[in-house]
Amino acid sequence: MKTTRETSAPPPPARRGRRVRDAERSRIAILDAAEQLFADLGFQGASLAAIAERAYVSVGLPGYFFGSKEDLYNEVLQRVFARRDAALELVATEAERILEESPGDGEAALRRLIGGYVDFLLNNPTFVSLLTRDALERVGRREGQPRHSEQFAQRMISIMARAGVAEAELAPEQLFLSLVGMCYFPLEHDATIVAGMGQRAWAEAFQERRVTHIVRLLRPSA
Structure with missing residues (x-):
């Protein structure tokens, strides 16, 4: 026994x-x-x-x-934000390395910075959808809950200033919002505005043209 x-x-x-x-x-x-x-x-x-x-x-x-579902939702957001932060920190480091090795090659640094951000969005479609729905559903409850990476924003502005983007010195916050909007907006509105133009924002060829266009806007005289 x-x-x-x-x-x-x-x-x-x-x-x-x-x-x-x-x-x-x-x-x-x-x-x-x-x-x-x-x-x-x-x-x-x-x-x-x-x-x-x-x-x-x-x-x-x-x-x-x-x-609760609220706790699970917050855990999901924290996980996607951590994934974003890790990816964008690497992108910023690579862009900074380009400027250190070739100080005059601001265009290449910008292309890496913007292209890396776009690549993250393309590889993480749920991130785009989550933030779009979050913006609609969480109105009035966003205080104290930032949805962007302040550290990456500061590094992005610093890189653009070193790459010769005038607005990085004149209006850094507006430049950051404009850049995020230029990358984010076509993906968010792929089924509406972009589809109405007969294009697909999630296509790699579209995004390659998009990155080139944004770089030209940032350095029009380059």
């Missing part, structure tokens, strides 16, 4: 490790599903039950891991 001590003994390490891995896989699956559904349907349209179904987990697991 087993003693009470033997019966209540913890599972062997291999079994505990498997449970931890399974829990982490479920957590990641929930975040992946939530990111896609929040992007497709918005915060109001995506339910925890639908997220669980898409993640192939039990209906109560999203709440178990994240609490």
Whole structure:
């Protein structure tokens, strides 16, 4: 007969490790599903039950891991922002390296800076959809919840100033907004304005022309 001590003994390490891995896989699956559904349907349209179904987990697991839908939504945003920050920090570093190695090659630095930002958007369509829906649904509740990277904004302005963009010195905040808008707007309105022009903003060929156009606007005399 087993003693009470033997019966209540913890599972062997291999079994505990498997449970931890399974829990982490479920957590990641929930975040992946939530990111896609929040992007497709918005915060109001995506339910925890639908997220669980898409993640192939039990209906109560999203709440178990994240609490409320609001908490899960915030976790999704933090994850996509972290992904954005990591990608754009690398882009800024590469653009700065170009200027350090070839101080007079401002056009190449700008092309890397803008092209890298556009590449991130193209590779992360849920980011564009999430921020578009967030802007519509979170009106009045955005104070204290910045949706952009202040560090990247400062590095972007610094790079453009070194690359010879006059507005980087004259109106840096306006320049940052203009640049983000020029990159972001066509993707956000691919199904409306851009489609009406007979083009596709998510096509690489379109974005290559877009980057070249923006660089010419920033350095018209280059």
